[in-house]
Structure formats: C-alpha cells, structure tokens
Amino acid sequence: MSINPKIALITGGSRGLGRNTALHLARRGVDVIVTYQTSEAAAQAVVEECLAVGRKAVGRKAVALHYDANHIAGIDEFAAVVQQALATTWNTDQFDFLVNNAGAHAPAPFGEITEADFDRLSNVHFKSVVFLTQKLLPLLRDGGRIVNVSTSMTRHANAGSAAYASMKGAIEVLTRFMAVELGPRGISVNAIAPGPVATDFFGGAVRDIPQVQEFVTANTALGRTGVPDDIGPFIASLLSDDSRWLSGQRLEISGGIFL
Template structure:
C-alpha cells in the first residue's frame, strides 16, 4: 500500500476547478481538510483566485492548465502533476481525482452536428477515460475517483441527446473502472447533478424564470439546485467514512422527476 501517513493532508485533483461546480467542489473539499490541484483551460486569473481562496482556508492549492479535449496533452500534464507534487508537497502521489471539467451543448437530436458530437465525446468521454488512465500511476492505493455525470442520463429533456449520451457512457465506464481498480483499493463513483443555478449551458436555469419555475415544480424538494448542493456532496464522498461506497451513481438533484 502507498496510502499516505495520517500526518499528511490528502490531495485532490479536480478538473475544471476554476469556475462553476468545479470551483465550488474545490472550496468544499478544502474546507473538509484536503489540499487541491485544480485545472483550468484558459481562465488563469480565475483559477488563481480559487487558489487564493483555498489558501485562505489554510490548505495548499495549485492551478495547472489543461485542455481535457486534447488527449495528446495528457502525458505531459501527468508529468506536470508529478513535478508539482514533488515541489509543493514533497510527495509522489495524490489521493482523489474528480473528473468534473465539461461543457453543455443544447441542440435537438436532429440539429446536433457531427462537430458538436465530436467535441462532447472528446471532452466528456474520451477525456475522462484517458486522463484517468494517465493519472492513475500518480494516485495512492486506497484513493477515490469521482466522475461527474448528469441527471439527464436518467430522465430525458429535449435538446440534450448528445450530452446525455456521453454522460451515460461515463456511468458505464465508472462501473468498469471500479471493477478493474479494485486490486488497488480505489473506489470509483459517479455524481449526477440535477439542474443547477449557475452559468452552465449559458446560465439558462439561472436566468430563465420560466425554466427555473418548471424545474422547481418537478423537483421533490421544491427548488432548483445551487452549486453548494453539489460541492457538498463531492466533498462528502471523499471523506474517510464513505470509502465503502463504490461503483455507485449518486444523483444530487433534490428528487427531480420522481
């Protein structure tokens, strides 16, 4: 086993951690006592602001650039992570991987282009698959992987056929990862958010009052989700007491479309 000594704080690597749900998750994870490596694609200033917030909480943090759509860059990124672990933490391994980075494309089945489809494949499915593959040698045995899916993989709303199909693939992939990584004691789970008031997909749920009201009316808890609803779930699933949860899909939607 290469699990770190209890004197070390665990380290989580969160993709897409400079904004949205990734940022919220990074802050929740830090508040729970975990150091964070977060990735960003182009917004370096936003990423550094999250690093500063995490450091203000008394945790260590670092932001690294990464385009999850470019699998050819993953080997070099893994080398960057290895160097960062050595220089910032004097460690060789990290503990938790949260595959969060993604985009939303809203288009009907008939209007979805091949270019849109390929972009979603590269970011959500191919990116998660091959980035995890590259980073696994740097993970501690007994660690955790969380792959972010969507409630849309369970219920269907027009305009999300391609996006939801990618997330459905992620859910199947996660079960296979859990099966194949069991020898190392690495648990793999899926977090599937429902509709959230943030800038995802152009901020439609946040900014469209009619859509917001419709979602709230179809949610058992009677409101649309907030980023804190998801960040808290991600942090909870990385705590020591939840290590026996494995190969599960945890939907955090407040009970949408029951």
C-alpha cells in the same frame, strides 16, 4: 499541520461545481489542484480562496494548472505537469482523490447535432476521462478515490441534450468497470449525477432565466433549483472515510427532479 495531507485533483475547478468542491475540500483539510481551460485568473482566485480557508484551519496548499479536456493529445504532457506540481509543492509523487468534473455543452435538437460538437462532447466528457485517469493512475495513491461527474439526464430525457447525456451515460457504465478493475488497489470509483444547478453551465440558464427556474422548480420534489452548495459538500463527503465502502455507484443529487 498534517505531515501527509490528502491531495485532490479537480478538473474544471475554476468555476461552478468544481470551484465549490475545491472550497469544501479545503474546509475539510484537503489540499487541491484545480484545472482551468480559459481563465487562469478565475482559477487563481479559487486557489486563493482555498488557501484562505486553509489558513483558518490547518494551513492548506493549492495550485492551479491549465488543462484542455478537448485536447486528448495533450494528456501525456498534462500528467507530467501534475507530477511536477506534486513534487514541487508537496514533495511527493502521489495524490489521493481525482474528480473528473470538466464539462462542456452544445445544446441542439437530435436532428441538428453536428459531428464537430459530438466529437467535442465525446472528448471532454468521455474520452478525456478514460485517458486522463489512465495516465494519472501511477500517481493515484492505493486506497484513493475517483468521482466522475454525470447528470440526472441519464435518467430523464430533455430535448436538446441527446449528445451530452449520452456521453454521461457512457461515463456511468465506465464508472462500474473502473470500480471493478481498480478495486484490487483499494481505489473506489463512483459517479454523481447532479440535476439542474444554478451555475454558468448551459449558458447560465438555470441561474439566470426565470422561466427555466420556474420549470425546474415545478418538477423538483424539493421545490427549488439546485445550487453549487448542494453538490460540492456531497462530493467532499464521498472522498471522506465515511464513504470508504461505497464503490461502483451512480448517486443522483437532483432534489428529486422528474420523479
């Protein structure tokens, strides 16, 4: 068993890409903190899956914490909860990897975007990433890694996602500035940009609607829709020593959509 295990914090880790990332990190011997907004049961199920994976390897630890990325005023309190979890579960005051994955969507044509939806998307995808990362920096170990989750739609435009994709575009710019300013601490920062993935995001459209699947497949070089197992292992690889010289980059994982 590792004396000083690596620890990753994954926001939105109870489902979809966050869940898949947590499982792949556990398989690589990394302990995880996953956050959830609504379903504690789903998050605890991820914890149990990670523990089961870990027991087969070297005996990992995992915990689930509640976090609402739309509630900016609660970030200070959440950071304190993270600090307590690190002390209680791992007897440490630092962790190694931060994956800013929590997401939400409110599809609407440009002319019908509401201020309420715009503010929620801004909070979840941009403002919370700025201020959560800022508050967690004292807990993030020197030489650590940050991965910000963006979208392939910062490169290609799809009607109905202007507000969502704009927030992700801001995240990609933020990633470069974070990489520069955190570089002196040896912390690398990168953004990944998944294409359409078969999860419950976007109302499960890519997973459940044949017409959407056909459209994505027809416009993707590799000829299919993405699945979580296309993304989670890639994020895990970014957090490995193999990617130690990579920082400030936008890395698209889309199977070649709309080339």
